[in-house]
Amino acid sequence: MTVTELLQNLVRRPSINPMGRTDIPSDLAHESRVTAYLEGQLKSLGVECHRQPVAAGRDNLIAFYRTDSPITYLWEAHQDTVPVDGMTVEPFAAVLRDGKLFGRGACDVKAGIACMLAAFARLVREKPVGSANVILAFTVDEEHTFLGVQELMKANLTADFAVVAEPTLLNVVTTHKGVVRWQLETGGRACHSSRPDEGVSAVYRMAKVVAAVEEYAEKLRTSRSHPRLGSPTLSVGMIAGGVSPNTVPDQCVIQLDRRLLPGEDAQAAIDDLSAFLAARDFGFSIATKRHFACPALSPTADDHPHLQRFAKAIGPHEKLAVPYGTDASSISPTIPAVVFGPGDIAQAHTKDEWVELAQVERAADILFRFAAFP
Numbered sequence: 001m002t003v004t005e006l007l008q009n010l011v012r013r014p015s016i017n018p019m020g021r022t023d024i025p026s027d028l029a030h031e032s033r034v035t036a037y038l039e040g041q042l043k044s045l046g047v048e049c050h051r052q053p054v055a056a057g058r059d060n061l062i063a064f065y066r067t068d069s070p071i072t073y074l075w076e077a078h079q080d081t082v083p084v085d086g087m088t089v090e091p092f093a094a095v096l097r098d099g100k101l102f103g104r105g106a107c108d109v110k111a112g113i114a115c116m117l118a119a120f121a122r123l124v125r126e127k128p129v130g131s132a133n134v135i136l137a138f139t140v141d142e143e144h145t146f147l148g149v150q151e152l153m154k155a156n157l158t159a160d161f162a163v164v165a166e167p168t169l170l171n172v173v174t175t176h177k178g179v180v181r182w183q184l185e186t187g188g189r190a191c192h193s194s195r196p197d198e199g200v201s202a203v204y205r206m207a208k209v210v211a212a213v214e215e216y217a218e219k220l221r222t223s224r225s226h227p228r229l230g231s232p233t234l235s236v237g238m239i240a241g242g243v244s245p246n247t248v249p250d251q252c253v254i255q256l257d258r259r260l261l262p263g264e265d266a267q268a269a270i271d272d273l274s275a276f277l278a279a280r281d282f283g284f285s286i287a288t289k290r291h292f293a294c295p296a297l298s299p300t301a302d303d304h305p306h307l308q309r310f311a312k313a314i315g316p317h318e319k320l321a322v323p324y325g326t327d328a329s330s331i332s333p334t335i336p337a338v339v340f341g342p343g344d345i346a347q348a349h350t351k352d353e354w355v356e357l358a359q360v361e362r363a364a365d366i367l368f369r370f371a372a373f374p
């Protein structure tokens with residue numbers, strides 16, 4: 001099977017991450033169809049392959065190509081995609097046109113899965129003398145809360161170097177920001193809106209909080225800067241409060257997204273804003289609820305021996321620092337990790353998501369040569 005056929009078969013199997021929503025039909029939601037397909041492919045190669053349960057009906061897959069080399073590489077890609085709302089191309093038809101494949105996940109990151117699996121299969125078939133061991137891991141839930149990769153790292157895998165698939169236009173991401181998301185909630189006292197003075201508006205309270213958060217975010221932006229990643233950022237992404245126009249609201253919630261630099265602690269970031277708000281003496285309490293955090297990807301030095309080997313297998317490319325998060329940061333505390341793959345992040349999550357097939361083929365060849373001739 002060609003890498004393009006593999007990619008078509010993956011795009012035709014929906015694996016939408018509901019990301020907390022309840023309106024995604026069950027025949028489109030979660031990764032099980034992709035997991036079953038990949039498991040079939042790996043079993044037909046005759047390699048050791050097992051499932052690692054992460055959540056109900058959601059399993060990571062881990063497969064092993066074993067040699068007598070002292071070197072082991074971990075290749076990781078996520079099985080899930082974002083939802084398909086508003087797409088202008090058929091999301092699961094995997095249409096080929098002008099050297100591109102269109103569909104949800106084509107770029108992010110089923111192209112990455114296809115090239116890793118194709119390179120892995122070629123290693124198994126050809127068994128090049130001196131080739132490195134490869135652990136292939138396909139995880140769940142990257143697009144929402146990184147549950148899959150966190151479970152994967154509990155399996156105590158050991159490897160010398162990890163490549164995490166994300167669209168990088170065949171460049172190498174050696175560092176990226178992390179993220180922590182949490183919510184702040186104000187309370188009040190509800191009453192009929194014809195007598196608003198008898199109640200306390202949680203929305204008015206939150207308005208003061210939001211104005212202070214904006215001030216804090218501006219300060220944060222100028223407080224410090226990483227030479228490659230720039231400054232940390234904070235954004236209020238959602239606000240919700242009240243039940244009807246004729247009721248003074250007794251609850252208001254905002255959702256915050258704080259991007260972390262390498263070395264920044266997620267809880268410390270939350271606590272720092274809380275202390276800033278406490279110093280304002282608003283005279284009401286603000287409840288905090290943390291949702292999830294993913295650390296920044298600590299940079300891999302350009303002269304790391306396995307990164308140098310990988311760079312040689314790629315040929316001309318750039319080393320990048322990016323603001324978005326990936327599975328790599330959960331791997332890098334244990335195994336040095338970089339991000340690499342075909343396609344452009346600009347096409348990820350878009351209404352006409354596509355990937356250039358020539359890049360997918362090149363990526364498969366690069367990964368094969370990286371492991372075959374370490």
Ligand SMILES: [Zn+2]
Nearest residue numbers: 108109142166
């Ligand atoms: Zn992705």
